[in-house]
Amino acid sequence: MPSSHRCALALAAVVLLTTACATGGQDAGSGGPGADPTGAVDGRITVFAAASLKDAFTELAGEFEQAHPGTRVALNFAGSSDLVTQITEGAPADVFASADAKNMAKVEDAGLLAGDAVDFATNTLQLAVPPDNPAGIASLADAADPGVKTVVCAAQVPCGAAAAAVERAAGVDLAPVSEESSVTDVLGKVTSGEADAGLVYVTDVRAAGDAVRGIGIPEAVGVVNTYPIAALTDGAEAATAQAFVDFVAGSGGQAVLGAAGFGAP
Amino acid sequence: MNAGSLPRWVVALAAVGGLFVVLPVVALALRVDWARFVPLVTSDSAQAALLLSLRTSLTATALCVLVGVPMALVLARTAFRGQRLVRSLVLLPLVLPPVVGGIALLYTFGRRGLLGSSLSAAGIDIAFSTAAVVMSQAFVALPFLVLSLEGALRSVGTRYEAVGSTLGAGRWTVLRRITLPLVLPALVSGAVLSFARALGEFGATLTFAGSLEGTTRTLPLEVYLQRETDPDAAVALSLILVVVAVAVVGVAHRVRPLGSTAPSSPRPVREVR
Numbered sequence: 103m104p105s106s107h108r109c110a111l112a113l114a115a116v117v118l119l120t121t122a123c124a125t126g127g128q129d130a131g132s133g134g135p136g137a138d139p140t141g142a143v144d145g146r147i148t149v150f151a152a153a154s155l156k157d158a159f160t161e162l163a164g165e166f167e168q169a170h171p172g173t174r175v176a177l178n179f180a181g182s183s184d185l186v187t188q189i190t191e192g193a194p195a196d197v198f199a200s201a202d203a204k205n206m207a208k209v210e211d212a213g214l215l216a217g218d219a220v221d222f223a224t225n226t227l228q229l230a231v232p233p234d235n236p237a238g239i240a241s242l243a244d245a246a247d248p249g250v251k252t253v254v255c256a257a258q259v260p261c262g263a264a265a266a267a268v269e270r271a272a273g274v275d276l277a278p279v280s281e282e283s284s285v286t287d288v289l290g291k292v293t294s295g296e297a298d299a300g301l302v303y304v305t306d307v308r309a310a311g312d313a314v315r316g317i318g319i320p321e322a323v324g325v326v327n328t329y330p331i332a333a334l335t336d337g338a339e340a341a342t343a344q345a346f347v348d349f350v351a352g353s354g355g356q357a358v359l360g361a362a363g364f365g366a367p
Numbered sequence: 368m369n370a371g372s373l374p375r376w377v378v379a380l381a382a383v384g385g386l387f388v389v390l391p392v393v394a395l396a397l398r399v400d401w402a403r404f405v406p407l408v409t410s411d412s413a414q415a416a417l418l419l420s421l422r423t424s425l426t427a428t429a430l431c432v433l434v435g436v437p438m439a440l441v442l443a444r445t446a447f448r449g450q451r452l453v454r455s456l457v458l459l460p461l462v463l464p465p466v467v468g469g470i471a472l473l474y475t476f477g478r479r480g481l482l483g484s485s486l487s488a489a490g491i492d493i494a495f496s497t498a499a500v501v502m503s504q505a506f507v508a509l510p511f512l513v514l515s516l517e518g519a520l521r522s523v524g525t526r527y528e529a530v531g532s533t534l535g536a537g538r539w540t541v542l543r544r545i546t547l548p549l550v551l552p553a554l555v556s557g558a559v560l561s562f563a564r565a566l567g568e569f570g571a572t573l574t575f576a577g578s579l580e581g582t583t584r585t586l587p588l589e590v591y592l593q594r595e596t597d598p599d600a601a602v603a604l605s606l607i608l609v610v611v612a613v614a615v616v617g618v619a620h621r622v623r624p625l626g627s628t629a630p631s632s633p634r635p636v637r638e639v640r
């Protein structure tokens with residue numbers, strides 16, 4: 103068989119596969135706004151959740167599936183504003199859990215919320231330093247010392263806005279060596295030892311285990327990030343989506359979130 | 368349309384492939400807020416990002432030429448054990464996800480990396496500096512130069528070089544007067560491609576260099592960040608990148624690599640004394 107034919111065949115296979123994938127993906131969310139033929143808590147829902155919720159929501163999804171046999175929870179984690187872009191551009195999502203009120207408001211403005219958004223968790227900032235704390239950091243003021251490599255989130259993302267508020271509250275002016283676009287990248291710079299300190303969420307420090315050490319900032323207690331969750335109109339399983347929202351906001355969900363370091367709303 | 372000797376379905380699939388590449392670019396252009404386009408792309412942060420991108424990409428390209436030309440020469444004009452393996456390794460950054468490249472650079476030149484601890488002791492700190500951006504870009508762009516130059520060196524053959532040596536030209540003279548002029552078009556197009564790849568570099572830079580305006584936040588990183596709050600700005604800046612990319616690819620195609628056709632007048636040979 104001439105190689106050009108083989109290439110053409112391979113290309114055709116790729117096109118077919120891609121089409122098949124696209125169709126499969128649409129199935130999950132087809133059925134129109136709020137269409138739920140059964141009204142029962144079953145079937146597959148897709149939950150779009152902020153990246154900082156990864157560990158907690160993975161556990162919550164498992165518990166929800168156990169509590170409601172016949173349900174499947176597919177999780178998609180990313181930065182909240184990425185998720186908003188995906189949702190407003192038509193991604194098939196049943197539930198959205200945002201890391202801040204601002205991004206939830208964008209989805210609400212687009213008319214995509216099936217019900218009211220519920221606040222279900224809070225988070226505050228902490229300083230993360232490498233386990234051996236090479237720069238000897240004990241406070242936010244230490245992190246502002248010249249020569250100390252401090253990394254923060256850029257002001258455009260929720261954790262960066264919170265960092266700026268903490269700096270104002272503490273009267274400290276950090277001169278960061280890098281302003282990352284996600285809190286995960288800030289944590290990565292600390293765990294790899296490139297940075298001496300990073301401003302991240304309390305829950306990130308908790309999740310990182312022994313890879314970093316957390317140093318509390320008294321002024322950060324007043325700068326609270328609130329996480330809202332809501333069912334979306336584009337989902338196919340309205341009853342299941344609402345049941346998941348209630349589960350996260352209820353006592354079972356709060357226990358898991360509390361263990362991960364989140365505060366109560 | 369004249370389909371030539373090709374089966375129609377091949378042409379149809381080619382058209383599908385073409386649309387697959389072009390349509391997203393069209394969709395991007397359609398989203399541009401033209402009324403705000405000029406203010407968006409001339410904002411302070413956008414200009415800082417554009418200037419940094421141009422500066423670092425040019426430096427990275429120079430670095431690629433400096434070490435890439437010798438690498439291509441060694442691969443094309445010498446034979447040694449394990450040459451195939453070396454060639455595959457050199458091309459690794461082409462297939463490696465850039466983020467992985469960034470992590471690898473971090474583990475090499477980072478403060479706690481393989482060489483980083485010695486460099487740090489010597490007072491050289493690479494992470495979070497513009498040098499880290501240049502290194503990330505050079506890492507991913509180098510294979511483009513080596514690949515296109517090595518191919519050209521192989522296809523022009525060694526006839527003129529052999530004639531030059533028999534006429535008494537030394538190795539340096541042969542290289543300077545015969546080999547390099549013969550592959551100059553391939554060198555230029557390879558360098559242009561490397562520049563384009565460096566300009567678009569994102570993953571390795573984000574992982575290895577960080578993101579600070581004017582120091583490490585190149586245009587792709589600025590697009591990534593602006594998208595968080597101002598999607599219009601992100602789209603406008605993306606279009607700038609697309610325009611630069613199209614211009615660069617156009618230049619690279621105009622400078623046709625020589626291929627197997629030898630120049631009509633092998634001028635270098637005449638000048639050998």
